[in-house]
Amino acid sequence: MNLTERCTALIQALDLGHPDQVTLVRPLTGGVASDIAEVRVAELRLCAKFALPKLRVQAEWLAPVHRNRAEFEWLSYVHGIAPENAPKLYGRSEDMHGFAMEFLTGEDTYLWKDALLAERPERGEAAAVATLLGRIHNASAKPGFDTSAFQNHDDFRALRIEPYLLFTATRHPQLAEKLQGLADMLYSASIALIHGDVSPKNIMLRNGAPVILDAECATMGDPCFDVAFCLNHLMLKAVHLPQSAPDLIARLTEFRDSYLPFVDWENPDQFEARVAALLPALFLARVDGKSPVEYLDDAARDHVRRIALALLNAGPGNLDEVAAGFLKERNNI
Secondary structure: OOHHHHHHHHHHHOOOOOHHHEEEEEEOOOOOOEEEEEEEEOOEEEEEEEEOOEOOOOOOOEOOOOHHHHHHHHHHHHHHHOHHHOOOEEEEEOOOOEEEEEOOOOOOEEEHHHHHHOOOOOOOHHHHHHHHHHHHHHHHOOOOOOOHHHOOHHHHHHHHHHHHHHHHHHHOHHHHHHHHHHHHHHHHOOOEEEOOOOOHHHEEEEOOEEEEOOOOOOEEEOOHHHHHHHHHHHHHHHHHOHHHHHHHHHHHHHHHHHHHHHOOOOOHHHHHHHHHHHHHHHHHHHHHOOOOOOOOOHHHHHHHHHHHHHHHHHOOOOHHHHHHHHHHHHHHO
Protein backbone atom coordinates (compact mmCIF):
# COMPACT_ATOMS: atom_id res chain seq x y z
CA MET A 1 0.00 0.00 0.00
CA ASN A 2 1.11 3.56 -0.63
CA LEU A 3 1.03 6.17 2.13
CA THR A 4 -2.47 7.41 1.30
CA GLU A 5 -3.82 3.87 1.39
CA ARG A 6 -2.09 3.11 4.69
CA CYS A 7 -3.38 6.30 6.29
CA THR A 8 -6.90 5.58 5.10
CA ALA A 9 -6.69 2.02 6.40
CA LEU A 10 -5.41 3.28 9.75
CA ILE A 11 -8.28 5.75 10.06
CA GLN A 12 -10.72 2.94 9.43
CA ALA A 13 -8.98 0.50 11.78
CA LEU A 14 -9.07 3.04 14.62
CA ASP A 15 -12.73 3.94 13.98
CA LEU A 16 -11.82 7.56 13.36
CA GLY A 17 -13.91 7.88 10.22
CA HIS A 18 -15.00 6.30 6.96
CA PRO A 19 -12.51 6.14 4.07
CA ASP A 20 -14.73 8.52 2.08
CA GLN A 21 -14.24 11.14 4.81
CA VAL A 22 -10.44 11.30 4.31
CA THR A 23 -9.92 14.55 2.40
CA LEU A 24 -6.15 15.01 2.76
CA VAL A 25 -3.03 12.89 3.17
CA ARG A 26 0.05 15.10 3.06
CA PRO A 27 3.49 13.52 3.61
CA LEU A 28 5.59 15.28 6.23
CA THR A 29 9.35 15.56 5.89
CA GLY A 30 12.19 15.58 8.38
CA GLY A 31 12.45 11.98 9.56
CA VAL A 32 14.52 9.06 8.31
CA ALA A 33 12.90 6.28 10.32
CA SER A 34 9.18 6.57 9.59
CA ASP A 35 6.56 7.59 7.09
CA ILE A 36 4.60 10.49 8.57
CA ALA A 37 1.61 12.33 7.18
CA GLU A 38 -0.90 15.00 8.02
CA VAL A 39 -4.35 13.49 7.60
CA ARG A 40 -7.72 15.21 7.52
CA VAL A 41 -10.77 13.09 8.09
CA ALA A 42 -14.08 14.95 8.32
CA GLU A 43 -13.41 17.75 10.85
CA LEU A 44 -10.45 15.97 12.46
CA ARG A 45 -6.85 16.93 11.69
CA LEU A 46 -4.28 14.41 12.84
CA CYS A 47 -0.82 12.99 12.26
CA ALA A 48 -0.31 9.36 11.19
CA LYS A 49 3.03 7.63 11.67
CA PHE A 50 4.34 4.27 10.42
CA ALA A 51 7.73 2.74 11.25
CA LEU A 52 10.07 1.87 8.36
CA PRO A 53 12.14 -1.35 8.38
CA LYS A 54 15.06 0.41 6.62
CA LEU A 55 16.04 3.94 7.54
CA ARG A 56 16.61 6.59 4.89
CA VAL A 57 20.35 7.09 5.35
CA GLN A 58 23.36 6.37 3.15
CA ALA A 59 24.71 3.52 5.28
CA GLU A 60 22.80 0.26 5.68
CA TRP A 61 20.61 0.73 8.76
CA LEU A 62 17.83 -1.73 9.54
CA ALA A 63 15.53 -1.44 12.54
CA PRO A 64 12.59 -3.45 13.95
CA VAL A 65 9.20 -1.96 13.08
CA HIS A 66 7.75 -2.87 16.48
CA ARG A 67 9.58 0.20 17.83
CA ASN A 68 6.41 2.05 16.82
CA ARG A 69 4.76 0.41 19.84
CA ALA A 70 7.47 1.72 22.19
CA GLU A 71 6.94 5.24 20.87
CA PHE A 72 3.19 5.05 21.41
CA GLU A 73 3.69 3.73 24.95
CA TRP A 74 6.21 6.48 25.74
CA LEU A 75 3.83 9.19 24.51
CA SER A 76 1.01 7.60 26.51
CA TYR A 77 3.13 7.61 29.66
CA VAL A 78 4.14 11.25 29.27
CA HIS A 79 0.53 12.23 28.62
CA GLY A 80 -0.33 10.65 31.95
CA ILE A 81 2.19 12.63 34.00
CA ALA A 82 2.43 15.85 31.96
CA PRO A 83 -0.57 16.16 29.61
CA GLU A 84 0.41 19.68 28.57
CA ASN A 85 3.67 18.21 27.22
CA ALA A 86 2.22 15.46 25.05
CA PRO A 87 -0.02 15.22 21.99
CA LYS A 88 -3.46 13.68 22.19
CA LEU A 89 -3.34 10.07 21.00
CA TYR A 90 -6.10 8.54 18.86
CA GLY A 91 -4.94 4.93 18.88
CA ARG A 92 -2.49 2.46 17.37
CA SER A 93 -2.67 -0.51 14.99
CA GLU A 94 -0.32 -3.37 15.85
CA ASP A 95 -0.81 -4.96 12.42
CA MET A 96 0.10 -1.74 10.58
CA HIS A 97 2.88 -0.66 12.96
CA GLY A 98 1.28 2.76 12.94
CA PHE A 99 -0.57 5.16 15.18
CA ALA A 100 -2.52 8.41 15.00
CA MET A 101 -2.03 11.46 17.18
CA GLU A 102 -2.93 15.10 17.36
CA PHE A 103 -1.48 17.33 14.62
CA LEU A 104 0.38 20.03 16.52
CA THR A 105 -0.33 23.50 15.20
CA GLY A 106 -1.24 26.93 16.46
CA GLU A 107 -0.13 30.53 16.60
CA ASP A 108 2.45 29.91 19.35
CA THR A 109 3.60 26.47 18.18
CA TYR A 110 7.04 26.10 16.64
CA LEU A 111 9.87 23.60 16.19
CA TRP A 112 12.85 24.22 18.45
CA LYS A 113 15.29 23.33 15.65
CA ASP A 114 13.82 26.04 13.43
CA ALA A 115 14.18 28.62 16.20
CA LEU A 116 17.81 27.63 16.80
CA LEU A 117 18.82 27.67 13.13
CA ALA A 118 17.08 31.04 12.65
CA GLU A 119 19.03 32.34 15.68
CA ARG A 120 15.87 33.62 17.31
CA PRO A 121 16.15 35.02 20.84
CA GLU A 122 16.16 32.31 23.50
CA ARG A 123 12.75 31.82 25.14
CA GLY A 124 13.73 29.40 27.89
CA GLU A 125 13.47 26.32 25.69
CA ALA A 126 16.57 24.59 27.12
CA ALA A 127 15.39 24.92 30.72
CA ALA A 128 11.86 23.83 29.81
CA VAL A 129 13.07 20.71 27.98
CA ALA A 130 15.46 19.87 30.83
CA THR A 131 12.68 20.20 33.37
CA LEU A 132 10.36 17.94 31.37
CA LEU A 133 13.08 15.30 30.92
CA GLY A 134 13.88 15.50 34.60
CA ARG A 135 10.23 14.86 35.50
CA ILE A 136 10.01 11.87 33.15
CA HIS A 137 13.27 10.31 34.29
CA ASN A 138 12.60 10.92 37.97
CA ALA A 139 9.11 9.41 37.89
CA SER A 140 10.19 6.33 35.94
CA ALA A 141 13.20 5.71 38.20
CA LYS A 142 10.89 5.24 41.18
CA PRO A 143 10.16 1.76 42.55
CA GLY A 144 6.92 0.40 41.17
CA PHE A 145 7.23 1.90 37.68
CA ASP A 146 5.92 -0.63 35.16
CA THR A 147 8.85 -1.33 32.84
CA SER A 148 7.21 -4.12 30.85
CA ALA A 149 6.54 -2.02 27.74
CA PHE A 150 10.08 -0.65 27.65
CA GLN A 151 12.42 -3.65 27.70
CA ASN A 152 13.87 -2.55 24.37
CA HIS A 153 17.62 -2.74 24.98
CA ASP A 154 18.30 -4.62 21.75
CA ASP A 155 16.29 -2.11 19.74
CA PHE A 156 18.20 0.71 21.43
CA ARG A 157 21.44 -1.00 20.51
CA ALA A 158 20.35 -1.24 16.87
CA LEU A 159 19.04 2.33 16.67
CA ARG A 160 21.54 4.23 18.80
CA ILE A 161 24.52 2.33 20.17
CA GLU A 162 25.64 0.64 16.97
CA PRO A 163 25.10 3.49 14.46
CA TYR A 164 26.39 6.23 16.75
CA LEU A 165 29.15 4.70 18.88
CA LEU A 166 30.26 1.38 17.40
CA PHE A 167 30.16 2.50 13.76
CA THR A 168 32.10 5.65 14.69
CA ALA A 169 34.71 3.43 16.35
CA THR A 170 35.39 1.84 12.96
CA ARG A 171 36.30 5.30 11.63
CA HIS A 172 38.48 6.10 14.66
CA PRO A 173 40.17 2.85 15.78
CA GLN A 174 42.22 4.72 18.39
CA LEU A 175 38.93 5.43 20.21
CA ALA A 176 37.52 1.92 19.90
CA GLU A 177 38.10 0.94 23.52
CA LYS A 178 36.60 4.17 24.87
CA LEU A 179 33.56 4.04 22.57
CA GLN A 180 33.03 0.34 23.32
CA GLY A 181 33.08 1.16 27.02
CA LEU A 182 30.39 3.81 26.57
CA ALA A 183 28.37 1.39 24.45
CA ASP A 184 28.55 -1.32 27.12
CA MET A 185 27.55 1.16 29.82
CA LEU A 186 24.48 2.26 27.90
CA TYR A 187 23.37 -1.22 26.89
CA SER A 188 23.49 -2.59 30.43
CA ALA A 189 21.65 0.28 32.13
CA SER A 190 18.02 0.20 33.28
CA ILE A 191 17.81 3.24 35.53
CA ALA A 192 14.80 5.02 34.06
CA LEU A 193 12.66 5.40 30.96
CA ILE A 194 14.62 7.19 28.24
CA HIS A 195 13.39 8.67 24.99
CA GLY A 196 16.52 8.07 22.92
CA ASP A 197 16.11 10.90 20.38
CA VAL A 198 15.82 14.15 22.33
CA SER A 199 16.74 16.40 19.44
CA PRO A 200 15.47 19.92 18.68
CA LYS A 201 14.04 18.52 15.43
CA ASN A 202 11.73 16.39 17.57
CA ILE A 203 10.69 19.08 20.04
CA MET A 204 7.74 21.35 19.43
CA LEU A 205 7.03 24.28 21.71
CA ARG A 206 3.33 24.89 22.24
CA ASN A 207 2.47 27.94 24.32
CA GLY A 208 5.90 27.62 25.91
CA ALA A 209 5.50 23.93 26.82
CA PRO A 210 7.85 21.48 25.10
CA VAL A 211 6.31 18.47 23.38
CA ILE A 212 8.89 15.78 22.62
CA LEU A 213 7.99 13.55 19.67
CA ASP A 214 9.63 10.61 17.83
CA ALA A 215 10.18 8.28 20.78
CA GLU A 216 10.96 5.24 18.61
CA CYS A 217 14.07 4.47 20.67
CA ALA A 218 12.27 4.50 24.03
CA THR A 219 13.64 1.97 26.50
CA MET A 220 14.70 1.53 30.07
CA GLY A 221 18.24 2.83 30.13
CA ASP A 222 20.62 5.48 31.42
CA PRO A 223 19.06 8.98 31.44
CA CYS A 224 22.50 10.44 30.73
CA PHE A 225 21.90 9.47 27.09
CA ASP A 226 18.86 11.73 26.70
CA VAL A 227 20.67 14.66 28.30
CA ALA A 228 23.86 14.21 26.26
CA PHE A 229 21.91 13.62 23.04
CA CYS A 230 20.05 16.90 23.43
CA LEU A 231 23.10 18.93 24.48
CA ASN A 232 24.98 17.51 21.50
CA HIS A 233 22.65 19.37 19.15
CA LEU A 234 23.39 22.66 20.88
CA MET A 235 27.11 22.02 20.36
CA LEU A 236 26.61 21.11 16.71
CA LYS A 237 24.68 24.31 16.11
CA ALA A 238 27.40 26.25 17.91
CA VAL A 239 29.78 25.08 15.16
CA HIS A 240 27.25 25.82 12.42
CA LEU A 241 26.37 29.27 13.81
CA PRO A 242 29.66 30.66 15.15
CA GLN A 243 28.19 34.05 16.03
CA SER A 244 25.72 32.31 18.36
CA ALA A 245 28.26 29.86 19.79
CA PRO A 246 28.79 31.52 23.21
CA ASP A 247 25.05 31.66 23.83
CA LEU A 248 24.46 28.09 22.66
CA ILE A 249 27.30 26.73 24.80
CA ALA A 250 25.97 28.65 27.81
CA ARG A 251 22.76 26.65 27.45
CA LEU A 252 24.64 23.45 28.31
CA THR A 253 25.01 24.54 31.92
CA GLU A 254 21.56 26.15 31.92
CA PHE A 255 20.13 22.79 30.89
CA ARG A 256 22.14 21.01 33.58
CA ASP A 257 21.04 23.39 36.30
CA SER A 258 17.38 22.80 35.43
CA TYR A 259 17.75 19.03 35.15
CA LEU A 260 20.00 17.98 38.05
CA PRO A 261 17.49 18.81 40.84
CA PHE A 262 15.47 15.82 39.60
CA VAL A 263 18.39 13.38 39.95
CA ASP A 264 17.72 11.53 43.20
CA TRP A 265 18.52 8.00 42.03
CA GLU A 266 22.27 8.62 42.37
CA ASN A 267 24.82 11.30 43.18
CA PRO A 268 24.18 14.16 40.69
CA ASP A 269 27.92 14.69 40.21
CA GLN A 270 28.34 11.09 39.09
CA PHE A 271 25.45 11.49 36.68
CA GLU A 272 26.92 14.68 35.22
CA ALA A 273 30.28 12.96 34.80
CA ARG A 274 28.67 10.32 32.57
CA VAL A 275 26.97 13.03 30.49
CA ALA A 276 30.33 14.78 30.07
CA ALA A 277 32.01 11.54 28.99
CA LEU A 278 29.30 10.63 26.48
CA LEU A 279 28.71 14.06 24.97
CA PRO A 280 31.92 14.41 22.90
CA ALA A 281 31.47 10.85 21.61
CA LEU A 282 28.00 11.70 20.31
CA PHE A 283 29.40 14.95 18.93
CA LEU A 284 31.90 12.99 16.84
CA ALA A 285 29.23 10.48 15.84
CA ARG A 286 27.16 13.15 14.10
CA VAL A 287 29.89 13.58 11.49
CA ASP A 288 31.41 10.07 11.39
CA GLY A 289 28.52 7.82 12.44
CA LYS A 290 25.70 6.40 10.35
CA SER A 291 23.50 9.48 10.77
CA PRO A 292 25.59 12.57 9.94
CA VAL A 293 23.93 15.88 10.64
CA GLU A 294 22.73 17.46 7.40
CA TYR A 295 23.48 21.16 7.88
CA LEU A 296 27.28 21.07 8.32
CA ASP A 297 29.64 21.63 5.39
CA ASP A 298 33.02 19.93 5.06
CA ALA A 299 34.88 22.64 6.97
CA ALA A 300 32.38 22.51 9.82
CA ARG A 301 32.61 18.72 9.97
CA ASP A 302 36.38 19.02 10.29
CA HIS A 303 35.86 21.49 13.14
CA VAL A 304 33.57 19.03 14.90
CA ARG A 305 36.17 16.26 14.57
CA ARG A 306 38.93 18.45 15.99
CA ILE A 307 36.85 19.63 18.94
CA ALA A 308 35.43 16.17 19.64
CA LEU A 309 38.82 14.45 19.56
CA ALA A 310 40.32 17.08 21.88
CA LEU A 311 37.46 16.62 24.35
CA LEU A 312 37.64 12.84 24.20
CA ASN A 313 41.37 12.94 24.86
CA ALA A 314 40.94 15.43 27.71
CA GLY A 315 38.22 13.38 29.40
CA PRO A 316 36.04 16.17 30.85
CA GLY A 317 34.48 15.36 34.22
CA ASN A 318 31.57 17.80 34.08
CA LEU A 319 29.74 20.10 31.68
CA ASP A 320 31.72 23.18 32.71
CA GLU A 321 34.83 21.40 31.42
CA VAL A 322 33.03 20.39 28.22
CA ALA A 323 31.97 23.99 27.60
CA ALA A 324 35.44 25.38 28.35
CA GLY A 325 37.12 22.76 26.15
CA PHE A 326 34.71 23.43 23.29
CA LEU A 327 35.30 27.19 23.37
CA LYS A 328 39.08 26.76 23.68
CA GLU A 329 39.29 24.48 20.63
CA ARG A 330 36.86 26.62 18.66
CA ASN A 331 38.98 29.70 19.26
CA ASN A 332 42.07 27.83 18.06
CA ILE A 333 40.49 26.88 14.73
